[in-house]
């Protein structure tokens with residue numbers, strides 16, 4: 001896993017992270033992270049009554065920091081982790097000067113460097129469908145829950161349906177009971193552009209389910 005993602009990072013990181021469009025450059029790519037935050041994250045946090053200000057967020061599979069930058073502008077501290085040292089190297093460089101981000105390489109199967117209950121929010125986007133087997137994906141979800149403080153919030157986005165070429169992704173939000181990894185989706189070297197699901201919830205409590213919010 002790590003070698004593949006390092007290679008992708010060296011070859012064409014924006015494409016391998018998200019092939020939904022042909023990126024004109026870093027500005028457009030990072031603006032998509034900002035838009036992603038507003039579309040996928042903001043409504044969920046609002047629905048759960050969470051104000052990001054001063055909070056500590058873990059981002060699993062941060063890539064080159066596309067969403068990380070949007071998080072850093074709102075959260076107190078962001079810990080951005082990835083299996084790929086090359087992705088992290090690029091992330092550090094793109095976000096040079098952003099003081100409230102810590103970058104860390106992880107094994108790909110756990111979040112061992114982090115203590116139980118040490119984050120307010122745990123987030124992952126376009127990562128779990130790339131994990132080679134469902135058991136590992138579920139282990140990673142368990143790890144995200146482990147590192148959340150009681151009452152903390154997780155937001156998990158992953159491709160869960162057949163690939164759609166039109167890039168018209170939709171999201172569904174729900175409680176912890178509706179979350180989970182699924183089989184299928186694009187092959188590992190083909191980032192998703194189709195249906196994805198956002199499962200969000202509070203650790204230790206179950207927020208109400210919300211329907212499709214569209215894209």
Ligand SMILES: C[S@@+](CC[C@H](N)C(=O)[O-])C[C@H]1O[C@@H](n2cnc3c(N)ncnc32)[C@H](O)[C@@H]1O
Nearest residue numbers: 005017061062063066082083084087108125126
């Ligand atoms: C499709 S990219 C998404 C990057 C970022 N979340 C975004 O939306 O811009 C997937 C990222 O997850 C990382 N990744 C893949 N499997 C992982 C794992 N098991 N643990 C941690 N990171 C992983 C890859 O190195 C890559 O940076």
